[in-house]
Amino acid sequence: MDEEKYTIIIIAGCLALIFLVMFLYVITSVYKSRNLKIENKLRLLEKQKQIDLLTAISKAEEKQKIEIAGQLHDEIIPIVALATSNLNSRITEFEKQGLDLSGIRVEIKSFSLLQENIREIIHKIVPLLFTSFGLLKAIELSIKQMNENPVNQGVAEFHNNTIFSGELPFSTNDQLTIFKICREVLNNLAKHSEYAYLKVSLEEVKDSFILLFLHDGKGVTNEEIDLLEEISTGMGLKLLKSRLILLNAELIYIKDDEVSSIRLIVPISK
Amino acid sequence: MDLERYGILEKFSAYSVCVPAFLCILKFRALNKSLWALFFYLLLCMLADYLSWVYNGSNGNFVRNGFTLFEFIFVVFIYYEQLENTKLKLATLIVSLLFIVSCVFILTFQKKYNSTDTTLGSIESAIISILASSYLLIFLLDPKIVSWSKHYFYWINLGFLLYFSSGILLFLTFNFLKTCKPSTLYLIWGIHLLLNTIKNVLFATGIWMKKNTQ
Numbered sequence: 001m002d003e004e005k006y007t008i009i010i011i012a013g014c015l016a017l018i019f020l021v022m023f024l025y026v027i028t029s030v031y032k033s034r035n036l037k038i039e040n041k042l043r044l045l046e047k048q049k050q051i052d053l054l055t056a057i058s059k060a061e062e063k064q065k066i067e068i069a070g071q072l073h074d075e076i077i078p079i080v081a082l083a084t085s086n087l088n089s090r091i092t093e094f095e096k097q098g099l100d101l102s103g104i105r106v107e108i109k110s111f112s113l114l115q116e117n118i119r120e121i122i123h124k125i126v127p128l129l130f131t132s133f134g135l136l137k138a139i140e141l142s143i144k145q146m147n148e149n150p151v152n153q154g155v156a157e158f159h160n161n162t163i164f165s166g167e168l169p170f171s172t173n174d175q176l177t178i179f180k181i182c183r184e185v186l187n188n189l190a191k192h193s194e195y196a197y198l199k200v201s202l203e204e205v206k207d208s209f210i211l212l213f214l215h216d217g218k219g220v221t222n223e224e225i226d227l228l229e230e231i232s233t234g235m236g237l238k239l240l241k242s243r244l245i246l247l248n249a250e251l252i253y254i255k256d257d258e259v260s261s262i263r264l265i266v267p268i269s270k
Numbered sequence: 271m272d273l274e275r276y277g278i279l280e281k282f283s284a285y286s287v288c289v290p291a292f293l294c295i296l297k298f299r300a301l302n303k304s305l306w307a308l309f310f311y312l313l314l315c316m317l318a319d320y321l322s323w324v325y326n327g328s329n330g331n332f333v334r335n336g337f338t339l340f341e342f343i344f345v346v347f348i349y350y351e352q353l354e355n356t357k358l359k360l361a362t363l364i365v366s367l368l369f370i371v372s373c374v375f376i377l378t379f380q381k382k383y384n385s386t387d388t389t390l391g392s393i394e395s396a397i398i399s400i401l402a403s404s405y406l407l408i409f410l411l412d413p414k415i416v417s418w419s420k421h422y423f424y425w426i427n428l429g430f431l432l433y434f435s436s437g438i439l440l441f442l443t444f445n446f447l448k449t450c451k452p453s454t455l456y457l458i459w460g461i462h463l464l465l466n467t468i469k470n471v472l473f474a475t476g477i478w479m480k481k482n483t484q
Contacts, residue, residue, distance in 0.1 A: 003449075003450055003451065003454060006443070006446060007450065007454045007457070007458065010439060010440070010443055010447075010458055011457070011458060011461065013439045014436045014439055014440065014458075014461050017435045017436045017438075017439065018432060018435075018436055018465070020435070021428070021431045021432050021435055022432075024403070024406060024431075025406070025428055025431075028406055028409065028410045028418070029418060029419070031410060032410065032415075032418040033418075036416060036417075036418075039416075
């Protein structure tokens with residue numbers, strides 16, 4: 001009887017200890033999991049806050065740039081043009097009276113140069129191709145310009161595989177941002193990839209606007225781009241990233257021996 | 271439990287040690303000091319099992335007592351390497367040295383190396399259980415350990431804690447167990463063998479989880 005009693009006590013003790021250990025481990029795991037969930041939530045909130053802040057800053061900057069471009073175009077250029085015209089008329093009057101003002105006339109030419117420079121600045125902020133023809137045509141024409149550029153040895157083509165032709169499901173500002181991203185990608189490809197053939201195609205997959213850049217040149221991976229962005233002192237890649245955040249879009253770089261690609265995915269319903 | 275079933279369980283428990291040992295060899299590039307110590311501890315288990323089989327009977331006590339001492343050294347070294355807190359490390363070192371000195375004294379000077387000693391095994395189990403529980407607490411509070419289930423030592427610690435916490439009771443009642451009916455002895459000792467097998471499976475899981483950077 002004693003032996004039986006002891007045996008039960010020993011077995012029960014062992015089982016109790018095993019149960020205690022397992023209980024402690026379960027408690028630890030649950031506690032850790034809960035902490036992890038809270039930390040992840042906080043991290044996500046923090047990230048979202050940063051994205052919101054960055055988006056607001058970028059939007060404000062873009063808006064300000066467009067305003068400056070508008071003011072330059074609507075206010076400064078007419079003033080300069082009017083001043084040039086008035087000066088020219090006055091000089092003509094003085095010249096009729098027998099005065100030699102050819103020196104001043106030469107100086108006035110610099111006003112025309114000033115107008116041209118202001119126009120160039122405006123077109124850098126709001127590209128002429130975009131304002132004149134809209135996003136799709138602007139991309140097509142940009143590619144055409146690349147082909148005509150003697151520095152570029154390769155051939156580039158554009159294909160629109162969507163139903164979109166003129167109307168796009170994006171605001172004008174978003175379309176401008178897409179165009180700027182597209183132009184930056186095209187510039188980077190022309191500068192660094194050494195492609196012989198580049199195909200840019202527009203796709204529409206599952207509520208997303210996709211621009212696919214397929215080329216036979218040197219490709220890069222997402223990791224390499226991240227590293228380049230970190231070590232590079234230039235603003236190109238950083239601006240590209242901020243524009244992507246602005247659109248909630250992503251650029252996926254895929255490197256392959258034969259055909260590499262860059263995929264720009266912009267969600268239609270942001 | 272009858273002798274036949276106990277024999278199967280005994281063999282299963284003895285061979286189960288090969289699984290984590292084999293994984294150690296397979297993942298030797300990922301092994302840190304703790305896992306190397308664990309590997310040698312597993313080899314010691316294999317050796318002890320072999321020697322127990324060779325020196326069956328009264329000489330088996332000599333093997334068991336020696337195994338207790340070396341097992342303690344290896345396991346404490348594993349935890350010593352895992353602990354980051356200097357005070358805890360010092361405390362572990364002091365307690366371990368005290369235990370080792372008393373162990374050597376009892377086994378050699380008191381010439382008890384060939385006698386059944388339940389105290390040493392129980393104290394050893396108690397110390398290791400406390401160490402494993404402390405590590406569990408550290409693990410709980412350490413913010414650096416995020417993905418707990420993927421942390422290799424989480425599983426190894428569970429193995430030690432399960433095996434040694436139940437071991438305290440079994441080693442304490444070892445003298446009683448010797449007087450029991452064989453069926454009772456097989457049943458209780460069978461639990462210990464089962465826990466040893468689980469411990470080895472948990473070790474194998476931990477070793478498998480170990481990454482080169484972890």
